[in-house]
Amino acid sequence: MVKITRRHVMALGAGVLAAPLISRSALAQEARIGFLSSQKAGAFDAVIAAFEKANPGIKVQAQNVPFDQLNAQIQARLGAGDTSVDVYTVDEPRVPAYANKGFLADLTPMRAEIEAAAAPAAIAGTSFRDKLWSFPFWTTSQFLFYNNDLLKKAGLAAPDADPAKRLTWEDLQTNARAAQKAGAKWGFAFDQNDRYYELQPLYESRGFGPGLSGDGLLTPALTTEGWIKTTAWYRDLYASGLAPRGVAYEQMPALFSSGQVAYMVAGVWHARVFRLANELNFGIAPMPYFAGGKPVTPTGSWTIGVNPKSAQKDAAVKFARFLTLDSEGSLLASTIAPQPPANKAAFAAYLRRESEAGGENTAPFAKIISYELANTAVSRPRTTGYVVFEEIMNRMYSDIRNGAEAKPSLERTEAALKAAFSRLE
């Protein structure tokens, strides 16, 4: 048996105390900046490599956390004054809340430079109280993806790619039922099935508003007749079995790419993902709207914020600039996570690249995105209450999708939102 002596114990103790000294390597000469995002590991490798090549002496360390944990991470780390995050991705409607909490460096002095490079709609999303708080990075839109084989089986024509001839939700529902009868496991699905981002257009299309009203958009308005009616419509998609219940949003694209869904409303970035799925015969069309209403599509995406407490602020701003204002950097950053860049020059190149890469399946890619961004895109409400609003709303949609009744859920959510908003400064 090994004899444990007092000396062993002392040595162990000394080892514990010395461990932090050993593990911190001497990187004093080199600026090392942390870049926090919710993309999967490796998504920004190409742009980071290009940046480091152009800026010897700066090293960028990508930190990835799952989307659902990003907000908690930002609150916990930036709120505690952590300086290991220098640059991070900020969802556009969260800009006011983070600016309010002092998590974002003021970028107003760079306004001219930002305005020269980025699309005006994207810049609006980074402004709060007449100041600029983050760099516009990506923008988004949605398509109606459809499975050609499943449609053919049901004798349905492919939906028109012309935005002026888009389907109504009513027609889509009829077609989806027919496709399901003819063999599709699911007639229709939302990809972000319980995310406010993708569902807000349902209400906006009928003119029922974003669910928030009043000064600073801090008064919930969810129990109006229009909201109840539209939420019940959403619930019915799942209650009637047209759309899949109990499937997490992360798995929705996999359902479509494995040929189980006839129609799916999903982010434009999935075009690339579906292209990579072998043997998937799919097409894209504009997102539907309610008959009698107007076409509305969601938009607003990630922006790049700089931690005001960063110890390497110059290097951090340099990297954030490269990601957003530099057209080459911006295009590289939208390769693995293929979101449309907010940078004007990179956006044009992105449209060319994605349209050409897709062949026939995604031929109308550029045409639809350009039309939607110019004509139908509606941003999420810009308010200091957005972070908590989104979390509570997403939970509500999840409950409703899995069977909760629309009206009582909306009432409960409205009360929860009122309580949460009253706690904001």
Place this chain on the structure above:
Amino acid sequence: MNRKQTVPLLVIAIGAAAAAMLPLIWAGISALRPSAEIFRYLSPLSIHTFVPTQVTFENVIALWNGPFARAMLNSAVVTAITVLLGLVICSMAAFALAALNYRGRGVVFAAMIVSFLIPFDSIAVPLAQVFRDLNLQNSYAGLILPGIGNGLAVFLLRQFFLGIPRELAEAAMVDGLGWFGIFTRIYLPLSKPALIGAGLILFVFQWQAYLWPLLIAPDPDYHVASVAIASFAGQYDVDYGQMFGGAVFTALLPMAVLLVFQRYFIASFATTGSKD
């Protein structure tokens, strides 16, 4: 129990065990499928749910060539050190609570009990702040330290130590052994099952840690396996093949450890507090 009863019971037990294993088996098999195939046969259940139509090792190869390999190594190192250091610290604490007589012993013990009743997740965020102030973020020490003082392990060891007859210590003292000698030469050798039980508690706590490593070690060089698995999920694209592969490999090590030490683990609970 006669043979007639044993056979059906055995069949039921094997069936229940297989059913409990199904999700892990499915994940393991899915890691060997091309990504487009993973969810194709999930529902309705068919033979292809568990028998892949195509087998590929692409996911497993990519997994071990990527950051997961380093994360797995980190997990192993962090957990091993946690168990070793934790056993030293917890057993010394338990010894002080069981064998030494001093004023306030009951209060210290009560505080220890309370410490393991508070969920670690609820103190993780403020604790992370303290660790950052001590400059312990992105370091092995930062990952290991919260795991080594485990109230439950102290409790388990104390109960076991209480069962060791005091006469042994008294006799040793007459023979000239100090408290440290009594601890290392009498209590520890007699407490192997309890030490293994406590070691398993420390092991499981550290091996499955997710929130803490995520908070305190965001640097990919210090990622542990659970964090590396989570980073296969991007907002727009989840690499299920690698994720499932990682999950299965991460489950195998504790499974092996538990299989080897399970009988001690049960023994340690069974004899806890026993005076015999």
